[in-house]
Amino acid sequence: MDNIKVKNSNLELNPNLSTDCVIFGFDFEKLNILLIDRGIGAESNDSNRLALPGNLIYDNENLEMAASRVLNELTELKDIYLEQVGAFGDPDRISKESDQEWLKSIRAKPEARVITVAYYSLVKMDDYAPHASSFAKSADWYAVNDIKLLAFDHYEILQAALRKLKEKIRIQPLGFNLLPEKFTLGQLHKLYEAILDKSLDKRNFRRKILKLDILTNLDEKQVGVPHKPSQFFMFNEVNYKKLSETGFDNFGF
């Protein structure tokens, strides 16, 4: 973060503008989200300690750059896929007592009215190990389905991001940013089920995804698995990008 401070040393954090990131990852089983633990007193219940990573915005930064900076501070990843979820600005969104307490410890004007612009991002979970940063005692992956409560209005933001993700998967290919370079159709299948939050017929899924013509069969098999080994695939980046731009009608069942 030091280099960023230097880069912005002549500019102020705007006390009214923040960004929050909903960072999704996939562990081949379920959808996960990267949250920071505010580490406030043990009297707070567990869920309430968790928050989306986010921070105030510098006056010379555009919104996506700010989200990208937050994400980079936390994960050291760059060039991450980001999609705007929207702006959240209820006047009382930060006025809960436990939230105010925390803000007092990290912000110059903790009581200022703040609207936040949320982004969601998709990352490969094993590209890095979460670690603490300037604004987080600790950061970790949590199963999305286990999250029932978050700080501020972050739970609402998470739900909005999930809604966007579900919309996206119906009209554009998805997986490039979440899966490793090589993956099996079974893994891609599980990813789609995790995002859509319902089970999909295996044969129909395979037929449909293969028809999109975005996958290349690597003629390489899993080894060491206690069942019939699966073929590995990778995305055909050209076709994937083309299809991302044009979109399609209604993937899903």
Place this chain on the structure above:
Amino acid sequence: MDNIKVKNSNLELNPNLSTDCVIFGFDFEKLNILLIDRGIGAESNDSNRLALPGNLIYDNENLEMAASRVLNELTELKDIYLEQVGAFGDPDRISKESDQEWLKSIRAKPEARVITVAYYSLVKMDDYAPHASSFAKSADWYAVNDIKLLAFDHYEILQAALRKLKEKIRIQPLGFNLLPEKFTLGQLHKLYEAILDKSLDKRNFRRKILKLDILTNLDEKQVGVPHKPSQFFMFNEVNYKKLSETGFDNFGF
């Protein structure tokens, strides 16, 4: 506007937060948008004089309320359908010279960094006649397709709103907020064509829209038209709302 000033007299307009409204209307022929004319010197070209209605946000207002207030000041309409388009916050979005000139005449801190949260709304064009307001010398309807340039980043916002509207029409019923209570299938057909910006087969359109089960045939005909008079329909509000919530897959051709 006076009552609003009073209501907010103890609170400040936040110099960093604004809202802009993309207000769509339908005249049975094409899609229109309500724009304000900034009325700056004749040396500016025509398009550059036009802007989306918008204003700074009070610190006690939530975002949708602020958009609703702007819309109400301009049109005196209440309870208008609003959908968030997103946040727009490039640091240089208001720094064009002609834009700065205008801001100096209406804002206390014209150079402050402002992010705007845009909403689009759908209104029945004949529910009111546009008129001037505190922040607009004049307001008028313009054909969306004629707009090639707007103040600030408003053209970009308009395009984003159009994109959202096109997405929406594919998965939810649309027309309730744009058409008068009674309308013909031909008018609804034209509305869909105007929004999707392409022509749709008449028979297929009728079959598909009727199958949605959101229309009630009023058993009443047009009079005075120089062709076979059309049946009037109205929306079945219960079914319309139900379908708005559940959505459907891919209307359109």
Place this chain on the structure above:
DNA sequence: CCAAAAGTGTTGAAGTTACACCCATGC
């Protein structure tokens, strides 16, 4: 030999597209 996930086709139903003519009215 058992457990586990991979891989593979068919059928009936539903939905989509394309297309052309007659009708009721005002002028």
Place this chain on the structure above:
DNA sequence: GCATGGGTGTAACTTCAACACTTTTGG
């Protein structure tokens, strides 16, 4: 009687949903 938009059905094609068994491997 002519111009204008209203109103209607069908056939070919494509897509979708549902469904069960064999294969390959590790242990």
